[in-house]
Structures are given as structure tokens and as C-alpha cells.
Amino acid sequence: MQKFYVALDKSPYPITVGSDLLHQPGLxxxxxxxxxxxxxxxxxxxxxxxxxxxxxxxxxxxxxxILPDGEEYKTLATVELIFDKLLSNRHTRSTTLIALGxxxxxxxxGFTAACYLRGVNFIQIPTTLLAQVxxxxxxxxxxxxxxxxxxIGAFYQPRCVICDIDVLKTLAAxxxxxxxxxxxxxxxxxxxxFFSWLEEHCxxxxxxxxxxxxxxxxxxxxxKSAIVEKDERENSLRALLNLGHTFGHAIENLAGYGNxxxxxxxxxxxxxxxxxxxxxxxxxxxxxxxxxxxxxxxxLPIQWSPEISGMALVKQMMxxxxxxxxxxxxxxxxxxxxxxxxxxxxxxxxxxxxxx
Amino acid sequence: MQKFYVALDKSPYPITVGSDLLHQPGLxxxxxxxxxxxxxxxxxxxxxxxxxxxxxxxxxxxxxxILPDGEEYKTLATVELIFDKLLSNRHTRSTTLIALGxxxxxxxxGFTAACYLRGVNFIQIPTTLLAQVxxxxxxxxxxxxxxxxxxIGAFYQPRCVICDIDVLKTLAAxxxxxxxxxxxxxxxxxxxxFFSWLEEHCxxxxxxxxxxxxxxxxxxxxxKSAIVEKDERENSLRALLNLGHTFGHAIENLAGYGNxxxxxxxxxxxxxxxxxxxxxxxxxxxxxxxxxxxxxxxxLPIQWSPEISGMALVKQMMxxxxxxxxxxxxxxxxxxxxxxxxxxxxxxxxxxxxxx
Numbered sequence: 001m002q003k004f005y006v007a008l009d010k011s012p013y014p015i016t017v018g019s020d021l022l023h024q025p026g027l028x029x030x031x032x033x034x035x036x037x038x039x040x041x042x043x044x045x046x047x048x049x050x051x052x053x054x055x056x057x058x059x060x061x062x063x064x065x066i067l068p069d070g071e072e073y074k075t076l077a078t079v080e081l082i083f084d085k086l087l088s089n090r091h092t093r094s095t096t097l098i099a100l101g102x103x104x105x106x107x108x109x110g111f112t113a114a115c116y117l118r119g120v121n122f123i124q125i126p127t128t129l130l131a132q133v134x135x136x137x138x139x140x141x142x143x144x145x146x147x148x149x150x151x152i153g154a155f156y157q158p159r160c161v162i163c164d165i166d167v168l169k170t171l172a173a174x175x176x177x178x179x180x181x182x183x184x185x186x187x188x189x190x191x192x193x194f195f196s197w198l199e200e201h202c203x204x205x206x207x208x209x210x211x212x213x214x215x216x217x218x219x220x221x222x223x224k225s226a227i228v229e230k231d232e233r234e235n236s237l238r239a240l241l242n243l244g245h246t247f248g249h250a251i252e253n254l255a256g257y258g259n260x261x262x263x264x265x266x267x268x269x270x271x272x273x274x275x276x277x278x279x280x281x282x283x284x285x286x287x288x289x290x291x292x293x294x295x296x297x298x299x300l301p302i303q304w305s306p307e308i309s310g311m312a313l314v315k316q317m318m319x320x321x322x323x324x325x326x327x328x329x330x331x332x333x334x335x336x337x338x339x340x341x342x343x344x345x346x347x348x349x350x351x352x353x354x355x356x
Numbered sequence: 357m358q359k360f361y362v363a364l365d366k367s368p369y370p371i372t373v374g375s376d377l378l379h380q381p382g383l384x385x386x387x388x389x390x391x392x393x394x395x396x397x398x399x400x401x402x403x404x405x406x407x408x409x410x411x412x413x414x415x416x417x418x419x420x421x422i423l424p425d426g427e428e429y430k431t432l433a434t435v436e437l438i439f440d441k442l443l444s445n446r447h448t449r450s451t452t453l454i455a456l457g458x459x460x461x462x463x464x465x466g467f468t469a470a471c472y473l474r475g476v477n478f479i480q481i482p483t484t485l486l487a488q489v490x491x492x493x494x495x496x497x498x499x500x501x502x503x504x505x506x507x508i509g510a511f512y513q514p515r516c517v518i519c520d521i522d523v524l525k526t527l528a529a530x531x532x533x534x535x536x537x538x539x540x541x542x543x544x545x546x547x548x549x550f551f552s553w554l555e556e557h558c559x560x561x562x563x564x565x566x567x568x569x570x571x572x573x574x575x576x577x578x579x580k581s582a583i584v585e586k587d588e589r590e591n592s593l594r595a596l597l598n599l600g601h602t603f604g605h606a607i608e609n610l611a612g613y614g615n616x617x618x619x620x621x622x623x624x625x626x627x628x629x630x631x632x633x634x635x636x637x638x639x640x641x642x643x644x645x646x647x648x649x650x651x652x653x654x655x656l657p658i659q660w661s662p663e664i665s666g667m668a669l670v671k672q673m674m675x676x677x678x679x680x681x682x683x684x685x686x687x688x689x690x691x692x693x694x695x696x697x698x699x700x701x702x703x704x705x706x707x708x709x710x711x712x
Contacts, residue, residue, distance in 0.1 A: 087503040147443040153474045
């Protein structure tokens with residue numbers, strides 16, 4: 001079991017990574033303020049781990065909400081459902097919400113905690129690799145709007161994050177592998193040694209060897225936390241974490257949500273960002289080949305589906321970025337371990353890269 | 357025109373109080389980040405002041421949302437309506453929401469700003485006395501839930517607050533007078549000299565004499581801001597601002613919203629809190645008489661409607677407080693200018709005070 005702290009404005013909070021954590025009340029109860037808890041989880045995770053968590057909270061008023069599984073339920077309507085439950089069961093300002101699930105559950109629960117009685121305590125217990133290395137860390141919470149993903153939300157930090165490696169055993173292979181897109185991303189943007197370590201250990205990681213898996217999760221969480229500490233609200237540095245995401249979101253949009261996993265879209269996005277970095281002469285072809293090779297070894301895609309035209313992809317990217325977030329900014333690589341946020345990519349270079 | 361700054365965690369922001377402020381672009385435009393603005397207002401205020409504000413923003417993409425008037429629209433559904441407009445009109449992270457209206461408009465707009473793209477800029481232009489001296493200051497934003505008022509919300513500070521005294525001329529007498537319950541409250545909890553000043557100037561204030569009105573708004577805003585600076589999230593000191601509100605909320609609930617104005621309920625609440633302070637032997641009968649006299653001179657009620665039983669009022673208070681916010685805490689007076697937050701009020705004392 002390893003623990004480190006995320007040091008933000010207010011009190012620092014711990015992220016614990018290890019095996020057999022869900023049975024340990026000592027990891028949760030010190031972070032509860034009052035005698036009330038509400039566990040938010042989904043239909044996939046509830047049968048596996050809900051009772052385990054409830055057993056550690058026998059001395060508390062412990063309510064539960066089991067959401068249907070899927071991104072399509074990440075809406076304000078679901079948040080309202082949780083408000084109804086909390087108010088009906090008279091949860092006070094000292095209650096704690098516990099998010100037990102993947103990124104969708106974490107995002108919804110965190111946003112609900114941010115808004116209930118103007119903000120109550122919450123704890124993240126992520127149960128997917130993607131949520132352990134990415135979604136549960138950094139305080140980005142929110143829900144989708146029919147006109148765009150994560151358009152409604154808050155920056156709201158949990159009181160602690162508990163990453164139990166054992167729960168990854170039950171993940172479907174495709175979902176498990178998809179999480180590695182984000183893991184590889186951390187090596188690429190900030191830590192060349194970690195990238196090399198991933199190259200060396202990718203077979204053991206795919207076999208879900210606990211020690212290797214623990215290290216991959218811990219190092220990813222540390223890299224993300226260190227970036228978030230320096231730029232919680234994404235005014236500058238935090239944008240680095242979007243490597244592969246601008247391409248990835250456009251691909252997800254065009255493929256239709258549900259047809260491609262987020263991690264898979266990010267893997268393709270990383271590959272495209274790398275190709276563009278080569279066009280900019282910032283990254284060598286050798287490095288590009290190493291990156292693509294590692295993605296492929298993790299069974300991740302590096303090319304988008306032929307049903308999507310390169311032209312449609314460029315249009316979608318320009319549309320996403322220019323209209324909602326301002327001008328087109330991309331994360332590219334100077335080399336492995338050295339990401340860079342840039343708005344120096346012309347539309348021509350984008351075409352050159354995508355319409356080849 | 358007088359200006360002072362509220363110094364919170366992040367950058368301090370100004371509150372400007374004076375006449376003829378709405379025509380001055382220089383009070384708004386320095387606080388805009390980008391080229392987009394969305395003014396949120398209501399059907400009562402829009403015909404009076406919307407064009408004036410829009411005229412100061414001719415170089416901006418200036419959208420508007422005119423809400424139906426009334427507390428019953430202070431819901432998540434209204435927030436969603438604003439999200440729809442913002443996303444349809446492609447408002448980016450650098451947009452600014454302007455709340456032009458009373459407390460309801462300010463609370464809804466602030467909460468929407470807190471959640472849109474995880475937080476965008478917003479400006480308060482309060483157009484009622486109540487909003488100028490209370491609701492627009494301190495960053496409490498939110499909406500109601502069928503099971504309770506202000507149950508969903510955020511602490512989210514505006515970028516600036518503009519209190520134009522001239523707009524108070526168009527307020528209905530009853531609404532105008534109700535705002536003084538909060539003004540008197542500030543004198544009672546923190547500033548005996550201000551309370552005496554109110555006693556001396558109450559006739560001119562009722563005549564809406566601009567200089568006196570400007571002073572009353574400025575001093576109220578200063579007292580509230582100073583308290584919020586010390587305790588933004590209401591962990592301690594800020595609770596002082598609830599003088600009269602625990603009683604008041606219970607009265608509003610029992611009377612049915614819309615049948616009594618918030619300020620009127622607070623006036624009755626202040627009167628009841630004072631009576632309880634006399635029972636506790638903290639406040640003298642003389643002081644109680646001064647307080648009741650000033651409330652009455654401002655045409656405010658000091659006794660609740662006979663249709664409500666004292667027993668029902670006690671029950672409602674216990675229910676509101678114990679169940680949603682924890683144990684019963686009240687704000688009482690040690691004497692005029694010296695409020696105190698206490699949980700030393702027994703249920704017996706409450707009965708003694710209310711069932712007389």
C-alpha cells in the first residue's frame with residue numbers, strides 16, 4: 001500500500017494505491033465528517049463491491065444509489081435523482097458522498113457533492129483503470145449536455161481517493177486495455193523513464209501482474225496530481241493532460257458515443273498528435289515508432305475507423321475547439337517525456353497530417 | 357459613487373454604490389474577459405433596464421435571457437434553460453454572465469456561472485434593495501428543490517457588484533420596505549452606531565432620499581462583506597447573518613411562499629429573536645422596544661399571522677434545522693450591535709418565547 005498527498009489550496013488529501021483496500025474501514029472513516037454516508041455506484045459495480053464498502057460503514061447511516069450503467073446517464077437528470085434521495089433521507093451538510101465506480105460515477109457524484117447544500121464532503125473509490133489513473137484525480141467533476149460532453153460541472157476536490165488494484169481483475173479486457181492510453185500519456189508528457197518502464201513491463205501489465213499494475217497506477221496518479229497542484233483550474237500547465245484528447249474527442253463524437261471507448265479514442269489521438277509532432281520536426285520518426293509500437297502492444301488502436309473521413313475529423317476538431325473553448329490549441333511532443341501545449345498548428349498542417 | 361473591495365482567496369472584487377451607474381460602461385467592461393456576454397434578467401426588470409445595459413455593451417456579443425418573474429422559477433429547470441442558450445450561442449470559457457435583477461435572478465445566474473464549463477465569469481447588478489444589501493454579496497448562489505429552498509448551489513463570487521441606487525425608485529413600496537429588514541439586521545449584529553443612524557434617518561429612507569439610501573446600502577454591503585471575508589463558507593462567523601432567518605424561514609414555509617415577502621418574514625424573525633434574547637436576559641426590554649419600534653417605523657411586521665400556530669412554528673424550526681443543517685442554532689443579541697450565534701437555546705425556551 002502506498003500513499004501520497006495532493007497539495008491544493010485547502011487541506012491536502014491522500015491518494016492510496018494498493019491491494020485489498022476496500023475491506024479497510026481505516027481508509028475511509030477518518031475522512032467522514034458526520035454520521036451519514038451515501039454511496040453512489042452503478043449496476044455493474046454494485047453486485048461486486050457495494051456490500052464490501054457497506055460492511056466497513058456499519059456505524060453510519062449508509063444510503064446507496066445504484067445508477068444504470070453508461071455515459072448516457074451522465075446528465076443533470078441523474079444529479080437531480082441523487083438530490084432527491086439525499087433530501088428525502090435528510091442528509092445534512094456533514095454528510096459524505098462516496099463514488100464507487102468508473103469515471104461516469106465519479107464525475108456525477110463529485111458534481112452532486114459540489115452542489116448539494118453548496119458543497120459536501122466526497123470520497124472517490126475508482127473501480128476502473130481509467131478512473132484510477134485519470135478521472136478520479138484532479139477534481140474535474142460534471143455531467144454532459146445534449147450539446148456537448150462535460151459542459152456542466154465544477155472543480156471540486158475529493159477528501160481522499162482509494163485505488164484498490166484488486167478491483168481491476170474484474171474489468172473486461174477491452175476496458176482494462178483502454179485505460180493504458182492515459183497511462184502511456186503520462187510518460188509521454190512528463191516522464192521518459194516511466195515510458196521506458198512501460199515498454200519493458202507491458203506484457204506483465206496486460207497480465208495484470210499486481211506489483212507492476214500498482215506501480216503504473218501510482219506513477220500515473222503522481223504525475224497527474226503534480227500537474228493539478230500547479231494548475232488546478234487549467235489556466236496553463238494542466239492543458240498538457242489533454243494530449244490525444246482534442247483528436248480523441250472529435251473521433252468519439254464522429255464514431256458516436258458507445259462505439260469507441262474513451263481510452264481507445266485517446267490512443268488514436270496520441271498517435272495523431274505524434275504524427276503532427278513529426279511534421280513539426282519536434283519528434284523523430286524513431287520516437288514516433290516507439291510510441292505507436294507501445295500503443296499497439298497494449299492492444300490499442302492507432303488509426304481511426306475508415307468510415308470517418310479525415311475532412312470530417314478536421315471540421316469536428318475546429319468546431320469543438322474554436323466554438324466552445326476558443327482557438328485551436330493542441331498538445332504535441334517535443335520528444336518522449338516532454339509534452340508541449342501549442343497554438344502554432346495551422347489548419348494546413350492539420351490537413352497535411354490527417355488527409356494523408 | 358463609492359467603491360470598496362471584497363478581499364477573498366482570489367483576486368479582490370469591487371462593490372460600487374451610487375447613482376446613475378447603469379449608463380457607465382467603465383463599470384462593467386473592465387471586468388469582462390472575452391467578447392461574449394449573456395445578460396440574465398426577468399420580465400419585471402427587462403423593460404426598465406435591459407436596454408440601458410445593452411447600450412454599454414455594443415462591442416460585445418450580447419445575448420439575453422428574460423426569465424419569468426418569481427421564486428417558483430428558481431429551479432434547476434431554469435438553470436438548464438440558460439445552459440441551452442449559452443451552448444446554442446457558443447459561449448466559451450471566457451464569457452461573462454450578468455445578473456440584472458433581484459435575489460432570484462442573482463442566485464440563479466451565479467449558480468449557472470459556477471457550473472457552465474466548470475465556472476465562468478459573472479457580474480451582479482442587483483435591482484432590489486434586498487439584493488443590493490444582501491443577496492448579491494457573499495457568493496451564495498443556488499436554486500430551490502421541491503424539498504427545500506437553496507438546497508442546490510455553490511459558493512461562487514462575482515467579478516464585481518454594481519449597486520445603482522436610482523433603480524430603487526421603481527420598486528413597489530412593500531418590496532422596498534422589506535429590504536430594510538436586512539439593513540436593520542446589520543446594525544443589530546455588528547454596528548450599534550449604524551442602528552442609531554437608521555433610527556434617525558428612517559423617514560428620509562422611506563422617502564428614498566438618495567444620499568441616505570446610498571449610505572444605508574453602502575454600510576450594509578460593507579458589514580456583510582467584512583463578515584464574508586472572514587468566513588466565506590459559513591463555518592462560524594457568517595452564521596451571524598442569519599439573525600431572524602431561522603424563524604423567518606419557518607414563517608415563510610408555513611405561510612406558503614408568495615404570501616409573505618422574505619424581508620417581512622425576517623422582520624418578524626428579528627423581533628422573535630429579540631424576545632428570546634430578553635428571555636435569556638442578554639438584551640434589555642428597552643433595547644427590544646427600540647428594535648420593534650424601528651421595524652414598525654419601516655412598515656415591517658413584528659408578529660406572524662394568527663393563522664399560524666406557535667406550535668407549528670416550533671415544529672417547523674426544529675424540522676428545518678435538525679434535519680438539514682444539524683442541531684438548532686440561533687442568532688440572538690447580546691445587545692444592539694452585538695449578535696451571537698448560540699446553540700444554548702432549549703426547546704423549552706423556544707416554547708416559552710413562541711407560545712406566549
